[in-house]
Amino acid sequence: MALYVHKYGGTSVGDIDRINNVAERVHKARDRGEDVVVVVSAMSGETNKLVALAHAVQERPSPREMDVLLSTGEQVTIALLSMALQERGCPAVSYTGWQVRILSDASHTKARIEDIDTAEIRKDLAEGKVVVVAGFQGVTEEGDITTLGRGGSDTTAVALAAVLKADECLIFTDVDGVYTTDPRVEPRARKLDRITFEEMLEMASLGSKVLQIRSVEFAGKYNVPLRVLSSFDEDGSGTLISYEEAGVEKALISGIAFNRDEAKLTVQGVPDRPGIASKILGPIADANIEIDMIVQNVAEDQTTDFTFTVNRGEYKKAMEILENTCKELGAKKVRGDEKIVKVSIVGVGMRSHAGIASKMFDALAKEGVNIRMISTSEIKISVVVDEKYLELAVRTLHEAFDLEQPH
């Protein structure tokens, strides 16, 4: 019998009506003869409410007690969804994290799953029950409640799918799949039927906030086919995220990701000697500022220009730190620009096809889009351009790589 893990986020179980909708969908799957394990988040708004209570009591709430508090959110949902299923004549049983025994390490508020006991779940499935599991939570060897941090319910779902060797892990969300790019920027953006784990990781880390990176990594590691689909659309088949299949002709490019929140900082005329990068970036990292792209060019006069990007919100802080460093290093000048964006093309097809980069640069040049920085990885090419070119660049590349057509 085919086994599916369903995951429904906070919006999908946000009120009683929506919980009933989820029950309907799960019941139908069960009626089709599928074995179903359902992972749910807290009803939307509940977690924020609990966090607010904690902060009203303690300035920096104890992480252990925070987890005791927050884990109640999903516990409410599993009970209500199990009731909704039973009300439809669909046998169901709920489990909290400690009841399934989702064993985690003791890093409260950001624990990592170490092991899952599947004996009870398999027994329930064999008895024809739908198993409803609280996402986001685990338990330590010592019996303390933990939570898995942001996107934790996705991780729970993928981990369960992995240990149960589920046919697919269905992530129900408020979008109907992964798109070639953001439809608000390029209306001809097309929903992808398939995408690889690697591509999804690049898309996710570049701002397509459909799935949490950690759960995609996890799914890739354990080869769990992930399907993203809408909990509000009865008929959609969403987007399947899996490994590249041999023999399947892949498109060159799967999608175009972008990030509006970038700012760029450049140190000009730095003496070009070993260790210079860490001297420049060390103080930035020490201030907990995350660095994204890094580009270094050797100039002719034994000095170098060093450029990197940070989140726009941290631009001012980074600039202050950099100006101090600059004096110490005897660099000529520090320049910055907070009106830039990053646009990336992503695709495993790049691996086996040459000329993708030049095709990208050509297309942008023809439209007069000036490229300020370039950075490449195995399946991604990113360019930094002036903010005003974002929409133009995305649309130009979408058309150049023929993304509106299925391949």
Add this chain to the structure above:
Amino acid sequence: MALYVHKYGGTSVGDIDRINNVAERVHKARDRGEDVVVVVSAMSGETNKLVALAHAVQERPSPREMDVLLSTGEQVTIALLSMALQERGCPAVSYTGWQVRILSDASHTKARIEDIDTAEIRKDLAEGKVVVVAGFQGVTEEGDITTLGRGGSDTTAVALAAVLKADECLIFTDVDGVYTTDPRVEPRARKLDRITFEEMLEMASLGSKVLQIRSVEFAGKYNVPLRVLSSFDEDGSGTLISYEEAGVEKALISGIAFNRDEAKLTVQGVPDRPGIASKILGPIADANIEIDMIVQNVAEDQTTDFTFTVNRGEYKKAMEILENTCKELGAKKVRGDEKIVKVSIVGVGMRSHAGIASKMFDALAKEGVNIRMISTSEIKISVVVDEKYLELAVRTLHEAFDLEQPH
């Protein structure tokens, strides 16, 4: 080191301010050098909110899932109270029912505690921590969450005090102790410093709703001194409920209890033969109607009059059933009265003193209060009187037995 179990109900932890007040009080106790285990209920209103959610989903909610749902209420409180204690520099750790391992039977929504594992609690106390335990909940041998039913948090507190051999179990509530009678009826009612378990049981079952009967029984069985006191009054010492101490001169009467919600039904002229009581009461009990007092008088003509009382809300239903039974038995007539109340005097002093009953009846007769039924037990005498005499009867007896004076 003296060990106290504190129990705070829903009103005492109803919002963040009140949780902070509880933390203050516990912290002070800890600073006095006391070991403290705190048992808390859900914040007031929370349980009702969860019950409403369940009923919105399922007509008759699954008891197992109901317990999963309801147990989140106390889990929120233990986390918040532990945070509030830590914020005051008082080391604290929270435990749910399954974490302490409050082992119960599997009677969901009304489970009974079977065993408690105290190893972890003793270790925490030895390390100077306050231990905060979720009331009202337990876990079965199989790992299912259970709840203990009405007044369950009191039961948790008493059970913990028993297994930990605590010096006292302090029940904080919204009244400052147990009174000789309801001060709204008799303004001269006096708070008792002490009362015995047996007296408290009679007072509780007669409508003094300070403590749940089950927790008093439990405390008596394991000889746990219980103290009822107000969570809003810093200095009160409340009422201590314990066993009668040898050598202590006891008052004849400790208090006067009453119950407004009674109704009386009488079958007249029933043929007086064996088994008649069960023939009359069987159908009533089968309809799940609880019977309170039962009185039977033998009349002269080989027939008997049979009278019993039920909760007023079930009077009509009981009357219908009784009329049917009456025809079958060939009884003469069924009569009923739903304008009656029960007034009782309670005191272990009765055991060793004669003449209490006649003193009671005399006092009532002098005020013209007509007694309709009488029922006695070892430490209690109850009379049924017309509803209109309730206040008069209570005040008359309060004065007759000199209850406004400490003895």
